[in-house]
Amino acid sequence: MAERHRIEGFKREGLLPIISLSEFGRGGRSTVDWVVTVYPFHWVPAGGARHASTDARPDGALAYPSGTGVRVLCGQELVADNSELAWLWGTCTDCHAAARRIADC
Known part of the structure; x- marks a missing residue:
């Protein structure tokens, strides 16, 4: 069974944006938070x-x-x-x- 991903939300902690990504696969559902760094260029x-x-x-x-x-x-x-x-x-x-x-x- 192929895993599927879905962005669950977007939040900020200080200056760092965080994207929550849910994974759906054999083990059920889990959520992973990814830190996205935004540069000024x-x-x-x-x-x-x-x-x-x-x-x-x-x-x-x-x-x-x-x-x-x-x-x-x-x-x-x-x-x-x-x-x-x-x-x-x-x-x-x-x-x-x-x-x-x-x-x-």
Whole structure:
């Protein structure tokens, strides 16, 4: 019998969002809490690579729409390309290093 998962709820403990996930399988039902870390940067394909940016995304969008101008962590100002292929581009090494410094704080 395949296991099924369902998100049961979402809560905050301090600054950390917690997602409760229920698992249904052979052993019945159990709930697991997952901590989701939210960083102040977002990944954006632009200029032939995947970059990181702290610019706000328009209207709460999950990604920067294609054609959106973004300032990225490596210091460039680029235009987002939200196509499926663009998400497969290599990661900008300078943005990766800057994002790691932010995430490791």
